[in-house]
Amino acid sequence: MSKELVSLLYYFPFFAILIACLGLFGLATFIAEQRTKEIGIRKVLGSSVSGVVMLLSKDFVKFGGYRLCDCSTCGLVVHAQMAGRLCLQDNYWLGIFLLAGVIALLIAVLTVCFQAIRAAMANPVKSLRTE
Numbered sequence: 001m002s003k004e005l006v007s008l009l010y011y012f013p014f015f016a017i018l019i020a021c022l023g024l025f026g027l028a029t030f031i032a033e034q035r036t037k038e039i040g041i042r043k044v045l046g047s048s049v050s051g052v053v054m055l056l057s058k059d060f061v062k063f064g065g066y067r068l069c070d071c072s073t074c075g076l077v078v079h080a081q082m083a084g085r086l087c088l089q090d091n092y093w094l095g096i097f098l099l100a101g102v103i104a105l106l107i108a109v110l111t112v113c114f115q116a117i118r119a120a121m122a123n124p125v126k127s128l129r130t131e
Contacts (some may be wrong), residue, residue, distance in 0.1 A: 017107065024060070024111045032056060032119035039119055040127035052120035053113055060112045064105045 032039070039052055 017104075021107060021111045024108055025115060028056070028060070028112045028115035032115055036119070036122075036127045039122070040124035043120070043124035044128070049117065049120040053116040056116035056119065057109060057112045061105075061109060064108050 035056070039056075042052060042055070
């Protein structure tokens with residue numbers, strides 16, 4: 001393969017992560033928009049910003065944790081196959097699968113928390129007055 005193609009292939013994971021973050025941001029925006037009145041009522045009744053953020057991001061973290069477990073299980077199978085092929089060389093580490101999963105979960109949480117904080121900081125009077 002040519003050097004230009006190889007250097008281009010290095011950018012594809014970043015584009016995939018960017019597209020995934022945009023999708024998560026859109027989904028978080030949609031969920032926050034649907035639950036605007038609930039967030040407003042919770043804020044009027046004394047809920048803190050951290051409580052609202054936890055309310056909105058709880059489902060994303062739960063499903064991200066499930067995916068992390070699925071990926072780590074799949075990673076263990078792949079690791080066993082590659083370890084057999086590489087004859088247990090020292091340059092391959094099992095934790096790279098878990099590290100990649102944790103980084104993906106962290107990116108997802110940061111993406112969702114940004115939108116959740118914005119929704120939690122909004123004025124509850126505006127959200128309750130629209131009806």
